[in-house]
Amino acid sequence: MVFHGERHAAAVVTHLDDPWVNQALQLALLLLVAAPLTVLFPFARRIKLIFWVVTAASGLALAASIGVVVTGDSIEFRLWSPAPYAELLVSMDATGAFFGAIVAGVAVAAAVFGSSYAHHTAVDDAVFPLFILSMLIVVAAGNVYTFLVAWEAMALTSFALVIGEGTPRPRRQAAILYLIMTHASSVFVFATFFLAANHADSTSFEAIAGEPLTGTTASLAFLFALIGFGTKAGLMPFHIWLPRAHPVAPSHISALMSAAMVKVGLYGLVRVSFEMLAPGETWWAILLIGLGGLSAVMGVLYALMEQDIKRILAFSTVENVGIVAVALGAALAFRANEQESFAATALVAGLLHAANHGWFKTLLFLGAGSIQTATHTLSLDRLGGLARRMPVTGVSLLVGSLAIAALPPFNGWVGEWLLMRSLFELVSGDAGDASSLAGVSALAALALTSGLAVACFVRLFGMAFLGVPRSEAAERAIESARAMYVTLAVLAGGCLATGLASPWLASALGTVTSGLTGTEGIRAGNDAVLVIESGGSISPLVIAGLLLLLAPLPWILARAFWGSHQRQRGAIWTTGVGFRPSMQYTAASFAKPVRLFFSRLLLPERTVSVVYHGASPLPRLISYTGRVPALFDERLYEPGRAAAVWLAGRVRLVQAGSVQLYLLYMMAALITLILVATR
């Protein structure tokens, strides 16, 4: 491979009508580099200066990214050029800017929330801006070198945030698993780019897009990208690190990882499969739809089996990444079949869902932080009744739960509708039998997923916020600090507003899809209707308006006919015995029907042991343990790990530790080399 450093230097041309976006992004990156220094000054630490610097920087980056998505003009500038072929080049086009907007938006919320949130250390604070910086540079990278440097920086900063300082063993293990997985995935990312850059004879993304890979090499590059970026995105079966690593970090950082970092992985997949590879084979699409469907269904099922709020949310991230992957797979299927317009529609569905997930997952993770602050626990079995004690947090998280369960009129529902409608085109259109059947299966998987997501988030919200407190800590909970609940309320408002505005948002994504597929795909029809190419349409604004209009109507009519009525409070119906909070369902008992219905997928285990009093037939002690094994870890990764350890044990035989033996090895190696060289 030949690197043309000089050519890139010549390619750095600022072609902007509107240079403010350029300056805004530069200033944002500069502020993020400088922000960690503020931790050194006690005064700056006291006023939490770092969070306000990060808020400002992320706000600037958000504005710049939105500017690029709206106008479609790229931002280009050179950061640094340490060597002729190693040039750090920023070139943020509409695609990068869209993902940049997700990262920056989540970062703003995380920073504002973090300023009042207590569960983090000075090291967390100092690494936090660098983590955001590395994610922004990944999505803004203009060449392979920049991408890979930022990609590694993102892996290392996020590792530092996961491992924390002075940490207990489970958290350290989670961090080390994450480090191994992320570096294993980096190998595949390197390999993908090696194939693409070698073929185009350049490392610049623009040049690679000009000469995309074809044929078998393209298939190989796609598989490498799927493993490499799929691991970072948490796609099954590469997800095993995610539900361990995301929850252990402080909540605002969990939000950044779950709502922003997985999107950076998806960005890589989009960039490679739509720009660096020529329209390819249908089996790529079917493979991606298959893995996406697997992630969606199994992700939400495992989420239902957890009782720690942050672990539930982490598994739900696997689910949502799966949904986006199904959309990307559908887009690839249309692209392989030369139906660019439908490819654009499916792509918009995936992008919208990725952005929507940024809203509600941030909201839910930050809400978990509020719950932790108020009650010092995240276990559903110790919560309950928080809606009365934390009303703003409660209403906000209710909105977040309904949005993530894809229920009207919130943003998750519109994204899901668009995805289902795209899959319907795959089913009913002429994309070929294989694609159509994949579409039918994906529709069924999505319907199952959304049904289970309702179960999962009814359970999460209902156990934590409704009912009677299950512990004294939950009983004493009070509403969180203002910066925290205002952040949650704004995010909840965003879940509604972006749902209602989705016809316009979807058509604004035309700049992204026209760069990737050549067509725009979605247009906002008259009267706030989202219209797709084949004529399917939806109007979130009309549905929401009707909800608002029809909700009070029955009460008004009832009042007119029967007059006002009285409400009186009384005890809960418990068939006459006194109520105790422990009578309530637990997290495990609520999920029991799902656990049994899906026992063939989850393979739950239970052991019951009975201890008797000598010869008496009456048992003295009955103990019961139930668990749902992590099948991917135990059946897929554990044999691999065991094999590696076994192999290491065999290889150790040659490492006897005696100097003579090593001298013999060197002698043998030398003789072999001489023999080979002289032949």
Add this chain to the structure above:
Amino acid sequence: MSTVVLGAGQLVLIIAMAPLLNGLIRSVKARLQQRKGPPLLQNYFDIAKWFGRGEQVADSTSFMQYIAPIGVMAAALIAALLVPLVGDRTPLTSAGDMLVFVALLALARALLALGGMDSGGSFGQMGSSREVAISSLVEPVLLISLVTLAIGPGVTQFGEILAYGDSRPGDFIGVGWALAAAGFTVALVAETGRIPVDNPDTHLELTMVHEGMLIEYSGRSLGMLHLAQMIKQVLLVVILANVFLPFGLAHDHSVAAYMVGALIVFPKLALVAVGLAIIESSFAKMRLFQLPDLLGAAAFLALLGAAVTVLYQ
């Protein structure tokens, strides 16, 4: 303006006939079981009674107690604007389709389940736990059986599917259609909480699902939730009668045509109701944990129907 009139008319008609249809199923069932049963109009008396009464609310409830009845009703009413009742045009054409219909039913379910968990009583939580588990299996059946009908016409609006089916019955009705209809019927029974999935007439804690969630509700809120459930039932019956059997509906939008449509549609609805009563009387209530077998079979039928339609359309 005519859309607004059509919408308002449809809402009034559906609200008015929902208790009647439910009562009809109950009466037929009673006759099949050699009982006399309550009067046909008993539901109207019950609803009037509930709406006129005060409410008793548990101490521990939050805002959810008030949101649930309102939200469930509103979702059911919007869903009512998406189905074709007497003509082949629905009040909402470009604002929503069958996917929105399914999502609105899911919204109603989620709010009801949350409402059931609000007081902290274990009956409500038990009902909610069972409801969300059952409906996670019902949703794919519902969606795939509806999508199967939509594959031929290539649209997801009920009105257009109906028009296609009426004009080209030979293409519309086939093996895929039959499988989808079978799947949809099971989904209807499960979604409306009837035997063999749930028993609306029981308050035995071992078996109840829907009634469990309502246990802390009384007075006007209880009336709203019962009425919303009846509306949901009517809507699914209307889809079975009008979209799966798309014949006899009005094609032009004159009052006379609608009258003729109504004359054909209402007997159709009554026939479907009698059919449901027969199904309910022919089965025993299933054990909760055997439901996956029934619903899994229904999902398989629906998927098979879709696959057949895709491959042989």
